[in-house]
Amino acid sequence: MATKKYRSKKGMERLTNTIIYIILTVMSVVWLIPFVILIIQSFRGELGGATPYFFPKEWTLNNYVKLFTKTKFLTWYGNTLLVSVVVTVVQTLIVLATSYALSRLRFKMRKPLMNLVLILGMFPGFLSMTAVYFILKEIGLTQNLVGLMLVYSASSMMQYYICKGFFDTMPKSLDEAARIDGANRRTVFFKVILPLAKPIIIYTILTCFTAPWGEYMFSSFLMLGDPDKFTVAVGMKEWLLPTMRSEYFTVFCAAAVIVSIPITALFIWLQRYYVEGVTGGAVKG
Amino acid sequence: MVDLEYLKMSSWSKFWFNFVKFFKKLPLALLAFLKAIPKTLLKLCKKFLNIFVTIGHAAKAGDWKTRTSFVVMGFGQISRKQWLRGILYLFFEVLFICYMVFFGWKYLVQLKSLGDVAMIRVEIPEPPFIEYKFVDNSLLILLYSILTIFIMVSFLYVWYQNIKGNILSQELLEAKQTLPTAKDDVKSFADEQYHKTLLSIPVLGLTIFTILPIIFMIFIAFTNYDKAHMPPAQLFDWNGIENFKRLLGGGLSNDSKIFAYTFREVLLWTIIWAFFATFTNYILGMIVAIMINKKGIRFKKLWRTVLVMTIAIPQFVSLMMMSQFLSDQGMFNSLMQAWGWIDKPIPFLSNGTYAKITVIVVNIWIGIPFTMLMVTGILMNIPADLYESARIDGAGPAKSFMRITLPYMLHVTTPYLITQFIGNLNNFNVIFLLTGGEPLTLDMQYAGETDLLITWLYKLTVNQSEYGIASVIGIFTFIIVAVISLILYNHSKSVKNEEDFM
Structure with a gap:
């Protein structure tokens, strides 16, 4: 009796594991297939938006050649990289x-400042865009990459969480030990906190670096009508x-591959x- | 009711009990909130009064150096050999006066009218003989007026600091103590006042590019700034709460009715979307994480890497790819038709209801890897003996998920859930790049069936130049988000105990 129960339990275990393996495999396929399609389509020789068959009849590198010679992709890529x-x-x-x-300093405006940032975060980001546009226009920075950099960095304080x-x-106690040894707060920041904050x-660098590649809302509004200043998201x-899809879809796929590889x-x-x-931030808010 | 009785109840009656309790408590909570308002106001008044007391004290007890500083800022400091502070104060005052005389003043006086003449005709000797010259620009008047008010307020603050500093130094000297020298002042910015050094640039950026624009747009909500009133060729004017009426259906015209209908529909869908987008991702992501972490499952790293790879690919690529893949002439439909599985394309993105479901499903596809990653670390923190004892008591995997994993996760990750929910209310990318808010319907004003408030706002601004209405929508979005997050935050304890972790 005892052995039988033990065996059936083991069998159950094996069954669950098998089911999980199946689910995970299916999931991986579902998750990866759009990207596989993207890569395959970027080598497709036939024109047109979509084909009624999976593998292209004609494999070619022409899309990549066209991407780098006939379009402004390289400019856009440079813009985005610079920004x-x-x-x-x-x-x-x-x-x-x-x-x-x-986190570390205690001053009178600390709590009010945190509340202010919290409240400002509740306004839809795009609301302020009209005003920002006119401010930038007054200092001559619309349709200008410096303007875009300003817009992206100006409110970065709000991402401190x-x-x-x-x-x-x-x-x-780390801070306190250093303070007893006579370090001022600047020294504590540079010599104690920062070396330990590598992760x-x-x-932060990773999230900051990838954000401009996918941002569409601000860059499209700011660069409206000047294709030389587009970022990849806006241009693509x-x-x-x-009107352009049937001619450029395969080029789009090629561009997407080029953009995705380094990131x-x-x-x-x-x-x-x-x-x-991600883990740490979620727990602490 | 005592605890024991509560514990005896079934889960449904527990839920009902809590539900009723929440609404029973609501009036009291509101009352407490209202009661807190006068208290806060009183506190503010006291602070304000304190300012005047200090000023009065400085005027009465101050010597001639202090009194001169009322007019010539920094005079007292310079005469007391605190030259760095003194020169900075003086420099600031000169700068402020120049700004007001040469720039700020002329905009401020026009704030009430927002300009009288948009442009004038000028006759010139060469062809075409007539030229138009722009005079008043309502937009710039409003923008610079707000800027000027900002600067005036900060000037008043600096002026007050100057007087406070003066009387303090005077009293210190009278008590035969030494004043901090310029060197001490500079040093203090690396120590006692280090927060000012660190925060000045971030706060400046925030003020110019976030606070000022938001205030500007709030004012725009009370003007008739739209296609027919575009500066610099035309002026716009204050129109009270006309925009709010128009959006809420208070105006009797047909246009107002359509706007009101659209607003209701878009708002409803925004909330439904945010709810489903947040919770489907959360629950499904957690289940995936549990499956990967289960004992005996191999290739853990491989599964995780597959999912992380999809995060790494820029979202706009995967979203636009999906929108092409699922469109009526897209690859999915072409393939299915070619293989003879369907007769006509499935309208994933062209039928309202289908599109709404598609958006949520695609969002799951995008969001699960994030949740999976986030959850993985926390799951390992759940004590294993909890599961052990649950298993001994005969709980299956579903039950231990519902009774152990989910409550634990909810407890720990409430802040994350709230930020996700708010983020989804304003999730521009997924909607705009996937469906563009479409399919369009005739019942709605400039909005499609999957448009969220934020994408509607974008369209009204970029395509329709309906700035007034767009600002009102922005204000409403803020109110909704604020109310929801207030309610949610009040229910989560982990937010309040910020210092517990130290």
Whole structure:
């Protein structure tokens, strides 16, 4: 009796595991297939938006050639890269400074400031865009990459939550020990906190760097009508307009592959830090 | 009711009990809220009064150095050899006066009318002999007026600080103590005042690019700024609560009725979307994480990497890809038709109801990897003996999920859920890049069936130039988000105990 129960339990276990393996395999396929299609389509020789068969009849590299020679893709790619590098530097500095100040320093305006940021975060981001547009127009920065960088970095203070959560978990005795040794608060920040904050710094850099690649709302509004200043998201969206789709769909796929490769590589390389950041931030808010 | 009675109840009556309790408590909570308002106001009044007391004290007890500083800022500091502070104060005052005289003033006086003449005809000697010259620009008048008010308020604050500093230094000197020198001042910005060093640039950016624009748009909600009133060629004007009426159906015209209908529909769908998008992702992501983490499942790293890869691919690529893949002439429908599985294309994106479901499902596809990653770390923190004892008591996997995993996760991740919910209320990318808010219907004004408030706002601004109405929608979105997050935050304890983790 006892052995039979034991065996059936083991059988149950095996059955559940098999089911889980099946689900996970199916899921992986569902999750990856759009990207496989994307890659296959980027090598398709036939024109047109969609084909009624899975594998193209004619394999070619022409889409990539067309992408780099006949379109402005390279300009857009350069724009986006430039914007995201600059924004990453500025935003990371601002986020780290804000988080340290709000987590470690105690001053009168701390709570009001945090509440203010919370309330500002509740306004839909696009609401302010009209006014921002006219402010930028007054200083001559519309349809200008510097303007876009300003828009992205200016409100980066509002993304302090995850980083502050990380600083909150670091023991306060670290600061106190350094303070007793005569360090001032700046020294504590640069010599004690920052060296220990590597995971969250990498997480911040990673999220800051990838954000401009996918941002559409602000960049499309700011760069309206000047294709030389588009970012990849804005430029590639144009290719999917009904009038251009049949000619440019395969080019779009090629562009998507080119855009995705470096970011994916970066992500898989730094996966550990990303996971740490996401996990830590979620618990602490 | 005592605890024991409560524990004896079945889960449904427990739920009902809590539900009723919530609404019974609601009036009391509202009353407490209302009661708190006068208290807060009183506190503010006291603070305000304190300012005047300090100023009065400085005027009465101050020596001539302090009194001169009322007019010439920084005079006292300079004469007391705190030259760095003094020069900065003086410099600020000169700068402020120049700004007001040469720039701020002329905009501020026009704030009430928002300009009288948009443009004038000028005759010029060469062809075409007539030229139009822009005079008043309502938009710039409003923008610069707000900026000027900002600057005036900050000037008043600095002026007050100057007087406070003066009387303080005077009293310190009278008590035969030494004043901090310029060197001490500079040093303090790396130590006691380090927060000012760190936060000045972030706060400045926030003020110019977030706070100022939001206030500007709130004012725009009370003007008739639209297609027919576009500066610089035309002026716009204050029109009170006309926009609010138009959006809520208070206006009797047909246009107002359509707007009101659209607003209701879009609002309803926004809330439904945010709810489903948040919770489907949350629950399904958790289940996937549990499956991957289960003992005896191999290749854990492989499954995880597959999912992380989909995060790494920029969202706009996967979203636009999906929108192409699922469209009527898209690959999915072409393939299915070619294989003879369906006769006519499935209207994933072209039928209202289908489109709504598609959006939620695609969002699951996008969102599960994020939740999975986030949940994985927390799941490992759940004590294993909880599951052990549950199994000994005869609980199956479903029951231990419902009774152990879910409550634990909900307890720990409420802040995440709230931010997700708010983020989904304003989720521009998924909707705009996937469906573009379409399919369109005739019943709605400039909005499609899957449009959220934020994408409607975008369309009204970018395509229709209906700035007034768009601002009103923005304000309503804010109110809705604020109310929802207030309710949710009050129910979660982990937010309040910020310091517990230290």
